[in-house]
Structure formats: C-alpha cells, structure tokens
Amino acid sequence: MACKNKTNEPTKIIAIDGPAGSGKSTVAKALAKKFGLLYIDTGAMYRALTLKAVQKKIDLNNEEALAKLAQEVNIQLNMHAELLQVMLDGEDVTRAIRKQSLTEKVASVAKVALVRTEMVKLQRKLAQQAKGAVLEGRDIGTVVFPNAKYKFYLDAQAAKRIKRRFKELESKGEQVEVGDVAEDITRRDQSDMTRGVAPLAQAKDAIYIDTTTLSVKEVVEKISRKCSI
Ligand code: DC
Numbered sequence: 676m677a678c679k680n681k682t683n684e685p686t687k688i689i690a691i692d693g694p695a696g697s698g699k700s701t702v703a704k705a706l707a708k709k710f711g712l713l714y715i716d717t718g719a720m721y722r723a724l725t726l727k728a729v730q731k732k733i734d735l736n737n738e739e740a741l742a743k744l745a746q747e748v749n750i751q752l753n754m755h756a757e758l759l760q761v762m763l764d765g766e767d768v769t770r771a772i773r774k775q776s777l778t779e780k781v782a783s784v785a786k787v788a789l790v791r792t793e794m795v796k797l798q799r800k801l802a803q804q805a806k807g808a809v810l811e812g813r814d815i816g817t818v819v820f821p822n823a824k825y826k827f828y829l830d831a832q833a834a835k836r837i838k839r840r841f842k843e844l845e846s847k848g849e850q851v852e853v854g855d856v857a858e859d860i861t862r863r864d865q866s867d868m869t870r871g872v873a874p875l876a877q878a879k880d881a882i883y884i885d886t887t888t889l890s891v892k893e894v895v896e897k898i899s900r901k902c903s904i
Contacts, residue, residue, distance in 0.1 A: 686802060686803050686806055686807055686808075687710070687712060687806070687807030687808075687904050688802060688807065688808060688810065688820045688823040688824065688825065689703075689706055689710070689712070689808075689809040689810070689823070689825045689827070689898070689902060689904075690810055690815035690816040690819070690820050690823040690825065690826045690827070690878070690881070691703050691706075691809065691810065691811040691812075691815065691826075691827050691828075691829060691898075692811070692812060692813055692814065692815050692816050692817070692826075692827070692828050692829070692875065692876075692877065692878070692881065693813075693828055693829035693830055693875075694830065694836065694860075694863075694864050694867065694868075694875060695836060695840060695860050695863050695864070695867075696831065696835070696836025696837065696838075696839045696840045696860060697829040697830050697831050697836060697886055698829055698831065698839065698886045698891065698894060699811040699812075699829050700716060700718075700811060701891050702811075702829065702886075702891060702894045702895055702898065703716070703809045703810070703811040704757065704759070704809075705891060705895045706809045706895060706898060706899070706902075707754075707808070707809040708757075709895065709899060710807075710809070710902070710904045712805070712807045712808050712809050712904070713754075713801065713802065713805035713807065713808040713809070714752075714754060714759065714808070714809050715752065715798060715801055715802060715808050715809070715810040715811070716752060716759055716811060716812075717794065717798055717810060717811065717812035717813075717815065717819070718781075718811070718812055718813075719752060719759065719761050719772060720750050720752075720794050720797065720798070721781050721784060721785045721790075721794065722761075722772035722773070722777060722778070722781055723748075723750045723761055723763045723768055723772055724741075724744065724745055724748060724750065724784055724790065724794070725772075725777060725780050725781045725783075725784045725785075726763060726768055726771055726772050726777055727744060727748050727763055727764070728740075728741060728744055728784060729777070729780065731744070735780060735783040735784060736783065738787045738789070738790075741784055741787050741789075741790050742787060742789030742790055742793070745787075745789065745790045745793035745794065746793055748763065748764060749762075749763070749764050749765070750762070750763055750797065752801075770847070773844075773847060773849075774849065775844060775849060775851055775855070775856075775859065778859060778863075779859060779862075782862075782863060782866040782867070782870075785867075785870070786866070786870040786871070786872060787872075788871075788872045791814075791818075791872055791873055795814075795818060795819050798810060798812075798815075798819050799819060799820070802820070807904075813867050813873070813874075813875040814873035814874075814875070814876075816828070816877075816878035816880075816881045817873065817876055817878045818873045821878070825898075825901065825902045825904075826878050826880055826881035826882065827881055827882050827883075827884060827898055827901075828877040828878070828881040828882070828883050828884070829884050829886050829894070830883065830884070830885055830886065831885060831886045831887040832885075832887045833857075833860065833861070833864075835886075835887045836860055837853065837856055837857045837860050840856050840859075840860060841853050841856045844856065882898075882901060884897060884898070
C-alpha cells in the first residue's frame with residue numbers, strides 16, 4: 676500500500692531497520708542517491724537530541740524534561756555531496772554526535788515515549804514534504820511508516836557489526852578499543868530490542884537481508900531489484 680501525504684499524493688518510502696553495524700547508513704545513503712530520494716538518518720536525530728540534553732545538563736532520567744526538549748529543539752539534516760550534515764539549533768554537530776561517549780547515552784533518551792512521538796512526527800513531516808525518502812532506524816517499518824511499500828531489515832553477525840563500527844570510529848580519528856566497541860554494541864542491541872516503546876524489530880512484511888558477507892553494492896542491488904520507484 677502506498678503512503679499518502681496530506682495532499683493525498685503518494686509518498687515513496689523505503690524503510691530500512693536493523694541493529695548497529697548492520698550497514699544501514701551506507702546502504703540507505705546509496706539508495707537515496709540512486710532513486711533521487713531524501714535520506715533520513717533517524718539515529719542522527721536521537722543522537723542530536725541527546726547531545727542537546729547533555730549540553731543543557733538535563734538529567735537523562737528526567738523524562739518530562741527530555742520530552743519538553745524534544746518539542747523545542749530544532750534538528751536539521753542536510754546532505755552535502757555524500758556527507759550528512761547535522762544541525763542542532765544552528766550548531767553543526769555532525770562530528771560531536773558520533774563520539775563514543777555520546778553514543779553510550781542515546782538509549783536513555785530514545786526509550787522515552789514522548790521523545791519518540793516528537794521525533795516520529797518530524798520524520799514523517801520531512802519525508803512527506805520531500806514526497807519520498809529512504810529512512811533508516813529501528814522503528815521505521817513498524818512505527819514511523821507501517822504502510823511503506825518497501826521495507827527491509829538488515830542484519831549481520833555480531834563480530835562483523837563490531838568490526839564495521841570499530842573501523843568507522845577509527846576512520847573518524849576516535850581512540851577506541853575493540854572490546855569497548857563490542858560492549859557498546861551488545862548493550863545497545865539489548866536496550867534497543869527490549870525497550871517498552873518502539874523496540875527494534877523486523878516488521879512482518881519486511882525483507883530480511885543478512886549483510887555479513889555482502890558488499891555495500893550487493894546489498895544496494897538486492898534492495899533496488901525489489902523497489903520499482
Ligand atoms: O543508528 P544509530 O546507531 O545512529 O542510532 C543511535 C541510537 O538511536 C540507537 O542506539 C537507538 C536509537 N534509535 C532509535 O531508538 N530509533 C531510531 N529510529 C533510530 C535510532
């Protein structure tokens with residue numbers, strides 16, 4: 676079933692969910708480019724909001740304060756060539772939101788129901804304004820766009836996901852130990868999959884793709900074959 680925006684025009688949605696390190700971001704970015712659609716990294720939004728909470732010294736257990744912050748904050752995602760720039764109330768936080776020390780804090784913010792309501796609202800608005808988007812996250816096919824025609828769930832063996840994440844951090848100049856990355860991925864998987872609101876899950880109608888031994892190009896081709904956009 677096609678998704679409709681307010682003016683009743685069809686919105687082309689490709690929903691990509693999966694755990695950290697499954698290859699979602701690279702694949703989603705490539706698909707957006709290929710199909711001329713907006714790329715929406717929903718994880719970047721939860722990261723940006725968490726950074727704002729840290730900057731404002733908000734207690735990450737204070738759900739009311741986090742929900743209020745989610746209503747007030749201005750998060751913008753801009754694509755520049757192949758790079759996603761993340762703006763938070765006018766500040767470029769592209770690099771800051773990827774730091775390991777910040778990543779560890781995101782789960783506390785992402786589990787708050789009212790925070791998710793605001794983020795989902797923003798995600799739907801952006802996709803509908805653009806009349807189509809490739810969205811990647813944890814709840815795109817289950818909550819954000821449950822009627823999306825094209826849904827994919829990317830996964831990979833834990834060892835491979837840890838390796839990818841370690842390489843990504845290393846390439847950004849972060850000093851990290853593989854053991855710490857492994858611990859973070861395990862903790863995040865657990866938290867993302869077991870939280871009460873919008874846990875990471877494969878939508879019933881999503882196509883499962885194990886990316887452990889596949890290249891980015893192979894995954895993009897696999898998905899493209901299923902999408903007539
Ligand atoms: O995709 P990522 O690693 O940048 O996401 C960071 C965190 O944000 C992730 O651990 C869980 C959360 N998240 C979420 O709860 N829902 C989404 N749609 C996307 C991310």
